[in-house]
Amino acid sequence: MTPEAAIADFLNGFSHPKLGLAVSGGGDSIAMLHLAAQGSVPLLAVTVDHGLRPEAADEARFVASVCVDLGVPHWTLRWRGWDGHGNLQDQARRARYQLIAEWARAQGVGHVALAHTLDDQAETFLMRLARSSGVDGLSEMTARQVDDVTFVRPLLGVSRADLRQMLKQRGADWVEDPSNHDPHYDRVKVRQHLVGLTDLGITAKGIADTSAALAQAREALNWAAHGFAAQHMHMVGPDVTIDIGAFADLPAELQRRLLVHVLRWLSGAEYSPRRQAVADLIQTALDGGKATLHGCAMSVRKGRIWLFREYAAVQSTSASVGHVWDNRFVISGPATNARIAALGAEGLQQLPNWRASGRPAAAVMADPAVWLDDRVIAAPLIAETQGWRAEPAPGRTDCHSALLTH
Structure with missing residues (x-):
């Protein structure tokens, strides 16, 4: 799919009063900005300056100038929350989503578009494959909800190269983040090695197609888990209870999927607990024991698995x-x-x-x-x-x- 067709299809199906665009200044997001500005949907653009590189402020000003030329209102948000501890990229990403969600709510924007591409999808697949991810981790990226703001990805079917080619044809500039070429980052390593896989017939497009197929499998599994939950999972106040006899008869993947869902729902955690920890929790439940995991507690009472927030x-x-x-x-x-x-x-x-x-x-x-x-x-x-x-x-x-x- 061409970049123009991807954005046109997305905007034609977009029925909300306005759309936010997350624009870093890189080629992907600048291309999204140029393409979306050709449509009739009112746009608002936002850039997050993480304060981690001296060039970041200049890049935000560059985006602002492009937005002026295109007639798109622009905001710059600043994050200064890095304390030198933990995973920098993960903390910056979480902060970026939260800052943009707060900005969107303040502007009355319910949807924000991200410029993730087909290449991003393929790289994410390989990174998660290296961590032995299952169906969910290897599935196609989906819309992401942060509070009441939905983050959408209209360019997942478009390659990074096609977006840059489109910008070159228009004589449009963009900025290159030097970290995108730093081999210390896993994503950069994957990006470099992905090129060498083409001799085996493994391409970014092929990987993205596989992710899309796995997304359909994920949907089917969630549908089956939902059907089970409708019959055998009940709420008691804020707690979740599950009929242990019916749970014991489920296939292992549905047992795991159901408990992971409940743990994440109870805790509000973004990520799932490790697979082995969940397997241990399932066995403890089937044995009638007690356990804690992911900020939640589990016990068995009167034939039901009882799950609740851990004090x-x-x-x-x-x-x-x-x-x-x-x-x-x-x-x-x-x-x-x-x-x-x-x-x-x-x-x-x-x-x-x-x-x-x-x-x-x-x-x-x-x-x-x-x-x-x-x-x-x-x-x-x-x-x-x-x-x-x-x-x-x-x-x-x-x-x-x-x-x-x-």
Whole structure:
């Protein structure tokens, strides 16, 4: 598919009032900007300056100047959160998504386009293959949800070379990030070795086609897991319970898929736990034991696997009234000077009727509560409390529906 056709198809099917574009200044995103500017959809462009290279500020100014020429409003966002510890690329990527999502919400933009290409898809496939990823990891990239903002990828069927050729034909400039040629990064190593695979008939296009086929397999597996969940998985408050007899009869991949989904949904984690850790959790559940994984706890009660948030994972988490707590809930009510924190053992003692919920004490302890000094004034997941309510965080769907959207 040509770059022009890919963007035209995307914009023709885009039914929302405006579209955000994430533009770094590199060839892929600059090409997306030029192509999208030819359409009739109102555009807003955004660049994130991570402050990690001295050239970054100049690159943001370059994007701003291109946007002026094309008549597209532009914003530059700055991230200064790197503390020198951990995985720099991963932290920068997470921060980029979060900053752009916050910007999009402020501008009333529900969708932001990313300029990932067919080559990015092939490189990601090989990197994940090296980590022994399964169906999900090797499947085609999908739209990504951050809170209530959807990130879309209209250029996944277009090669990097075709985008640059289009820019050259138009006499358009772009910037080259030197890190794209630094062999210290795994993606650069994969990119360099991918060229040598063409002699074996392995091309970026072929790999991308395989990823697309695996995405269909992923969809079928999620559909099967959703059908099982509709019959055998139930919510008890914020906890998830699964009929252990029916679960034991599932194929191993569906057992794994279901538990991984529940763990990620409960914890709000972006990534899945390691495959062996999940296999161990499944075996412990089938043996009737208890375990913790991924910030969640598991026990078996009355023929059901009971999964809930682990108190240790939230005991230090707090939020103001009306703000998101633990990426899961927004607690709102009349007392603005209160704080939201986990109930814990101390709070549990202040709620003599908590057993009426039918939930394990360990699960209730991980619930959000409204604290005024050292006193619990509301626990909206346990009992109706006048003036206080708990609502899902923005963009958070129920556990069953989320099986079909991940």
